Amino acid sequence: MKMRKRSFTVLLVMVFMLVSILAACSNNSAEQQETSPPTSGGTDGGASQPSDQPVVDYGDTGGLALPIAQASKNLKAITTTNPDSPLPENFFTQELAKRTNLNMQIERYKSTDPTEELGLLVASNSLPDIVGATSGTLISRLGEDMFVPINQYLDILPNYSKVLEENPQIMKSFRNADGNLYTFNYLAHEISPKVNYGMIFRQDIFDKHNIALPNGPDEYYEALKKLKEIYPDSYPLINYYGEEIVQLFSQSWGTFHKMFVPDGGNQWEYGPISDEYKDMLVYLAKLYKEGLMDPEFMTSRADRFDSLILQPDAGFVFQGCFCRIDSLVNSATEKIPGFELSPGYFMGPKGKVMAEARVLDFGISVSAKSAHIEDALKLIDYLYSPSGSTLVSMGVEDVTFKVEPDGTISYPELQGKALNRTELEIAYGLNMTGFLNRSDPRGVTKNVSPKYMEAVELLQDPFWQEEQPVMSFTEDEISTKTPIEDALLKAVFEYSTKVIMGTESIDGWDSWVKKNESLGYKKLVDIYNTAYERYNNQ
Amino acid sequence: MDTVKTKSNDRMHRWRHLYRDRHLMILFLPCLIYLAVFKITPVLWNVTAFQNYKISKGIAGSEFIYFKHFINFFNNPDFLVILKNTLALGLLSVLTYPIAIVFALLLNELRSQWFKKSVQTISYLPFFISIVVVSGMAWSFLSPDDGLINRMIGWIGISPQYFMAQSEWFSSIYIFTLNWQHLGYNSIIFVAAITGISQDLFDAAEIDGCNRFKKIIHVTLPGISATIAVMMIITVGNLIMIGFERALLLQTPATYEVSDVIGTYVYRVGIQQLNYGFASAVGLFESVISLLLLVGANYFSKQVSKVSIW
Numbered sequence: 036m037k038m039r040k041r042s043f044t045v046l047l048v049m050v051f052m053l054v055s056i057l058a059a060c061s062n063n064s065a066e067q068q069e070t071s072p073p074t075s076g077g078t079d080g081g082a083s084q085p086s087d088q089p090v091v092d093y094g095d096t097g098g099l100a101l102p103i104a105q106a107s108k109n110l111k112a113i114t115t116t117n118p119d120s121p122l123p124e125n126f127f128t129q130e131l132a133k134r135t136n137l138n139m140q141i142e143r144y145k146s147t148d149p150t151e152e153l154g155l156l157v158a159s160n161s162l163p164d165i166v167g168a169t170s171g172t173l174i175s176r177l178g179e180d181m182f183v184p185i186n187q188y189l190d191i192l193p194n195y196s197k198v199l200e201e202n203p204q205i206m207k208s209f210r211n212a213d214g215n216l217y218t219f220n221y222l223a224h225e226i227s228p229k230v231n232y233g234m235i236f237r238q239d240i241f242d243k244h245n246i247a248l249p250n251g252p253d254e255y256y257e258a259l260k261k262l263k264e265i266y267p268d269s270y271p272l273i274n275y276y277g278e279e280i281v282q283l284f285s286q287s288w289g290t291f292h293k294m295f296v297p298d299g300g301n302q303w304e305y306g307p308i309s310d311e312y313k314d315m316l317v318y319l320a321k322l323y324k325e326g327l328m329d330p331e332f333m334t335s336r337a338d339r340f341d342s343l344i345l346q347p348d349a350g351f352v353f354q355g356c357f358c359r360i361d362s363l364v365n366s367a368t369e370k371i372p373g374f375e376l377s378p379g380y381f382m383g384p385k386g387k388v389m390a391e392a393r394v395l396d397f398g399i400s401v402s403a404k405s406a407h408i409e410d411a412l413k414l415i416d417y418l419y420s421p422s423g424s425t426l427v428s429m430g431v432e433d434v435t436f437k438v439e440p441d442g443t444i445s446y447p448e449l450q451g452k453a454l455n456r457t458e459l460e461i462a463y464g465l466n467m468t469g470f471l472n473r474s475d476p477r478g479v480t481k482n483v484s485p486k487y488m489e490a491v492e493l494l495q496d497p498f499w500q501e502e503q504p505v506m507s508f509t510e511d512e513i514s515t516k517t518p519i520e521d522a523l524l525k526a527v528f529e530y531s532t533k534v535i536m537g538t539e540s541i542d543g544w545d546s547w548v549k550k551n552e553s554l555g556y557k558k559l560v561d562i563y564n565t566a567y568e569r570y571n572n573q
Numbered sequence: 574m575d576t577v578k579t580k581s582n583d584r585m586h587r588w589r590h591l592y593r594d595r596h597l598m599i600l601f602l603p604c605l606i607y608l609a610v611f612k613i614t615p616v617l618w619n620v621t622a623f624q625n626y627k628i629s630k631g632i633a634g635s636e637f638i639y640f641k642h643f644i645n646f647f648n649n650p651d652f653l654v655i656l657k658n659t660l661a662l663g664l665l666s667v668l669t670y671p672i673a674i675v676f677a678l679l680l681n682e683l684r685s686q687w688f689k690k691s692v693q694t695i696s697y698l699p700f701f702i703s704i705v706v707v708s709g710m711a712w713s714f715l716s717p718d719d720g721l722i723n724r725m726i727g728w729i730g731i732s733p734q735y736f737m738a739q740s741e742w743f744s745s746i747y748i749f750t751l752n753w754q755h756l757g758y759n760s761i762i763f764v765a766a767i768t769g770i771s772q773d774l775f776d777a778a779e780i781d782g783c784n785r786f787k788k789i790i791h792v793t794l795p796g797i798s799a800t801i802a803v804m805m806i807i808t809v810g811n812l813i814m815i816g817f818e819r820a821l822l823l824q825t826p827a828t829y830e831v832s833d834v835i836g837t838y839v840y841r842v843g844i845q846q847l848n849y850g851f852a853s854a855v856g857l858f859e860s861v862i863s864l865l866l867l868v869g870a871n872y873f874s875k876q877v878s879k880v881s882i883w
Contacts, residue, residue: 045596052603154847158628176847178629278826330717333738334825514641518649521842525651525833528826536738536827554650 093134094422098193102136103413109138110411113156114167114399114469116143117460125464130431137407137414141467144168150176157181164405165415167469170396171209174217183401184215188412194419195219198473202394207573208505209396218398219415219472223391226428226474228357228483230490230497231391232283235360237351238377250380252318259327259352266348270329272322273350275340278333278528281315283354287383288315292527293520294563298387298499303563305556307527308548315383319535333532347371354382357490358483361453378490381497390498396505399469419473427470428478430463444477454479506566516562519555526554622857626850635850642854651833659834662820663812665748670808673756674801677763678789693764696757704754708822711750712737738827747823747832762804763797770796802880810867813859835859 093101116122123140132138142163144152149168156162157177166182174182186206189196199205202222210216241248241258244265249258262271274280281292289298291306306312322328329335329343329350343350345367360376367374381388401411417423429436429444437445452458456466456479465471466480474480508516530547533539591598622642624635646652676696683689699707714721715736723733736742770793778792794801817836824832835855843852875881 042596045600049596049599056603150845150847154628158631176627178627181629330735333827514645517842517846518645518651521838522649522651525826525829529829532738532825532827536735538739538827 091134094425095420096194096417096422097197097420099413099417099420101134101417103417104136104407104410107132107136107138108407108410109140110165110405110407110414111140111142111163112165112167112469113142113144113163114165114467115147115149116141116467117457118143119461120467121461121464126430126435126462127427127464127467127470130426131414134426135414135417137410139165139414141464153177160404162402162404164402164407164411165399165469166402167399167467169218169398169400169469171211171216171218172396174400175211179211179213179215179217181403182217183403183405183408183412184217185219185401185412186210186216188409191409192412192416194416194423198222198419204502204505205394207570208507209394210507212507212510218396218400219419220398221395221472222393223395224393225476226471226478226480227391228481228487228491229391230494231358232354232356232388233490233494233497234352234354234379234382235357235376236353236379238375239373240348240351248379251386252382252384255352255382256318256322256327259322260325262351263325263327269348269350270326270343271351272328272332273340273343273353274329274332274335275337275353275355277336278532280332280354281528281531283388284319284382285312285315286388287381287385288312289383289385290315291389292531293524294559295389296501296503296567298385299501303560303567305523305551305560307523307531308551308556313541313544316531316534317541320537320541323535324537328535330536333536345370352379357487360486361455361484364486365453377486378493380493387497387499390500390502392502392505398472415470418470421475424473425475425478426465428466428474428480430459430465435459435463435465444482456480504567504570506563506570508562508566512562512566516559519559522554523551523556523559526550619853619857621850622854624850626848626853628847628849638850642851643858645851646855646858649838651838654830655833655835655838658831659813659815659836661831662744662747662834663815665744666751666815667805667808667812669748669752670759670805672752673759674763674797676756677760677767678793680760680764681767681793682785682789693757693760697761698757699754700758702754704818705822707750707754708819711746711823715746737823737825740828740831743823743828743831747819750823751819759804763800766797766800767793798878799880802874802878803882806867806870806874806882809870810863812866813862 120143122143125141128139128141146152150173153162153166153169153173154177162181169182185192185195189199198220202220205220206216209218209220240246240262244261246258246261247254249255259271262269276283285291285306288311290309290311292312293306294303295306296303319328323330323332329339331339335343340350340353344353344363347370357378360378364374364376380386399415401408401415405411418427432438435446435448437447439445446454446459449458449462456471459465459479460467466474466478471480530539530550534541618632621632621635623637623639624632625638625641626632626635649655680689680693683692715723717723717733717735720733722736727733736746774792774796775788778788783791813835815834815836817834817840820832820834821837821840824837839852839855842848843855871881871883
């Protein structure tokens, strides 16, 4: 009797365990089904237009016929978006559906770096039709056979064909090893102002103590020293790039912390063993020693930087993106009246930095497994036309924006909010990463705040002559150069931070050069210059 | 109902035993499934270590490149440095493992049961704090600006030190945070083993004139020697497998020469670049080394103390 009772209890316990495991599993799959957007059935809100609607003039479509699809179709897309942006549908997707008959449902990546997530999507064969925030390098890692080679469809893509003609470096630089182009690229020069990065300083503090705008290392040193005398507890020079501070500063010294082509040069060189790099390290070490630089600069990222810059007198000068000025001033003016940031000259003796790339290896792609390849391609091509680029960057005239009598653009529903990309994305789904590859010239990304314009005007001739060429490497070259580059970069960051902090003396420079030799930098120079020759002979 | 256990290899007996213990077998089934799916099957998928694995092609479609990943790994200019760092940190963690034994011995000597239980419970609470939080705490305490440690050494006149940026301090910080987290948890098994020692032995020792310290040496330690041997063998086997999380969280560019371990290297060059074949190859390398260490430690233990896992 006792045995039967015990065995019954054991059986009950096991059944309970099995049931709870099954329940947990089924909950997970149900959750997954809920988060993926509905595929069947179009959007509610009149997206599929009957063909007897009056023909609307949507402007210059560059030769592309609208609507793109005769019968309404559904497309899925994934890209990086602001967490507050309306998904899977918003004004942008609805207007786009009206014009093209293609209902797009947009998902967002779960993390800021989509690499691993894309890896999972590729492995489980569930890539959406349109994949944003891709690049040639990323696609070569994921597998080119998962994406559509755009260059083979140029006959149906009038607008992007024109883009390729106007920007020959795309076909020269951004094709994958098999010779195909897999991304619609981001035309940086049409979207952003000319200069985006540089030195920024506390205008109000400088005015208060009559410190002139410094230009070049000596003047910066004097200015920082004076600030330290007035505010002994402060660290005048702060940064939010951590150890990558050397990447920014080395440029205005005429060198770089990796392989680069010097200003006016025609060969690739290795920066960290050059005299200019040594000069930069000596200069920064001097700043550090005299307490003019944040002692924790090496690990100082956004959190530490924000806590320092938003104090009345903890840090005054930094290098960064001019786009940050407005948001920092907004956050600071409540606590710090008179807080003002202004752009300045570069710190290094050469006074110029690497030219910002006109086109980036970044953009949007179409999945090769999509059921609507041509429709998806044409949809993205539309966004490169004058009509499409206005839609994606500004919206619809008299609906989202208004042209005032004096020619300025206003956004009636965004009164009281900052006029930038983020707000438009949150309100209407415009300017979304991946979809914004070309902008109407009147768009917010080009017409930046007055402070930003100050930077563009101040730095009249900020760039080296040529952009850094983007070359393609063979698989053998990649597998050889990757470990060398990794080891060198690690050593560069280690040595640079140690010299700046004073734990290592600059007198050991010769052994530093020898160390780079033993790590194989000369092999790297050869690989780069061979690839450069190939690139030039294209 | 118990059948007399004979030493015969009669299959019939084996099946009878299995049937008799069927409830235990069913209870074991979920564990078996877990082992099969998460531990045994991945051993088969180690074949990706010999392939140029591309996600889109899968295992079946990726081409074989045999030992190329391994050659790339060994030819890396930093290979010896990385291996040295990994082995050094692993060795230090093995050498500091006995602290848990000492802690268990001390706990056993406590008279007040209430105090003993509270100390034990508090000691293994840090184990359940995430590594990220513990590393964050280390960063806060050691911050040169306003960290607690720097303030305290400031009272005795030493200027603030940026500990996290000094290579000499890295291994100490690493081992300290590791042991602070794991001490209590590791000692649990030893405390349990000590309770298994028969009280008669202690009484006999008392009669023979042992004081407390002698009792520890002559009764307690020999009594748990089997447990110590087994735990040490397992720990040595895991020497090279130090996970990358702690190193990644505590390292800074200025300490790369001592803080870059196999795990962080593979994370940078393998996982982040979706080079899963390479990451598998390095994982396989680590497993082979672990196996050799485990077999070696087991053999050594068998020779020295007659205690071994197999």
